[in-house]
Amino acid sequence: MSKKILWIASYPKSGNTFMRSLLSSLIYTDSGEFNFNLLKKVKQFDIHLYFKFIKMINEDDYRKLNDIKVASKYWKLAQKKFIEIDSNFIFKTHAANLMWEKFKYTDEERTLGVIYLVRDPRDIVISYAHHMNKKIDEVVDSIAKKDSVVINSANRVAVPLSSWDIHIKSWEILNVPKYIVRYEDLVNNTKNIFAEIINFLEHDLKIKFAINEKKFNTIIQSTKFNRLKKMEREGGFPESNKKNIFFRKGKHGDGKQLDKISSDKLILNFKEVMKKFKYL
Numbered sequence: 001m002s003k004k005i006l007w008i009a010s011y012p013k014s015g016n017t018f019m020r021s022l023l024s025s026l027i028y029t030d031s032g033e034f035n036f037n038l039l040k041k042v043k044q045f046d047i048h049l050y051f052k053f054i055k056m057i058n059e060d061d062y063r064k065l066n067d068i069k070v071a072s073k074y075w076k077l078a079q080k081k082f083i084e085i086d087s088n089f090i091f092k093t094h095a096a097n098l099m100w101e102k103f104k105y106t107d108e109e110r111t112l113g114v115i116y117l118v119r120d121p122r123d124i125v126i127s128y129a130h131h132m133n134k135k136i137d138e139v140v141d142s143i144a145k146k147d148s149v150v151i152n153s154a155n156r157v158a159v160p161l162s163s164w165d166i167h168i169k170s171w172e173i174l175n176v177p178k179y180i181v182r183y184e185d186l187v188n189n190t191k192n193i194f195a196e197i198i199n200f201l202e203h204d205l206k207i208k209f210a211i212n213e214k215k216f217n218t219i220i221q222s223t224k225f226n227r228l229k230k231m232e233r234e235g236g237f238p239e240s241n242k243k244n245i246f247f248r249k250g251k252h253g254d255g256k257q258l259d260k261i262s263s264d265k266l267i268l269n270f271k272e273v274m275k276k277f278k279y280l
Helices: 016-028 036-041 068-084 121-132 136-142 164-172 183-188 190-204 213-222 225-235 260-276
Strands: 005-010 090-093 111-118 149-151 158-160 178-182
Touching (some): 005 016, 016 111, 016 183, 016 213, 068 158, 111 164, 111 183, 121 260, 136 260, 178 183, 178 190, 190 213
Parallel strands (some): 005 111, 111 178
């Protein structure tokens, strides 16, 4: 087990769950057959479980982890102590890798590597608005807020989110092995992208796992969006907020539905980074 973390990082609604499905099937199964229970092997880091130790240090802080001023003080220690809790070392996060006062979310000392997912902000707005039951213009404004904070689904632990472009840049500058992939390419060209990710894990990060052609093809087939959607319909999805279907479309291009004012506002804010990732 690695004592450092492999982060699966992204802005919300950017394909993080799809990536976790691929990776958990690869590393934590012999056959490659995916099921929702495997996602427990690639959990969100910013959850109460990894911050329980704080109760022994400062009970008042323990109760106030939804305040980022409090939570930030413990990021470093939590990322060092996770190995005392379970053997998993791959974690999802929607945090931007930023400083909060004098505390940085993560650094080279604590990080094995990063797989970062990028998605067209126009598509994110549509998906996020549906997922959170918010109005489009509200999400357009929030995705551009540089000081925005997100609190995990159980309303327990706060992390910096920031704006879409700063979020990307904050992980790009971390000096560790990185694989940055557009959600659109992951969906359109899953086999080739997944083969590149396997190479990244084996050669750049020296992670050991068994893989052959049969297992590879099983992973691809068992994580197809329509299968995940069927699994949710038949048995529910444990990470869903229960208000909406989690596996809604699994496509891209919905951002074309945005009205011109909303679309222009996103382009005005993010033109440089959108061009870099070929969204413009």
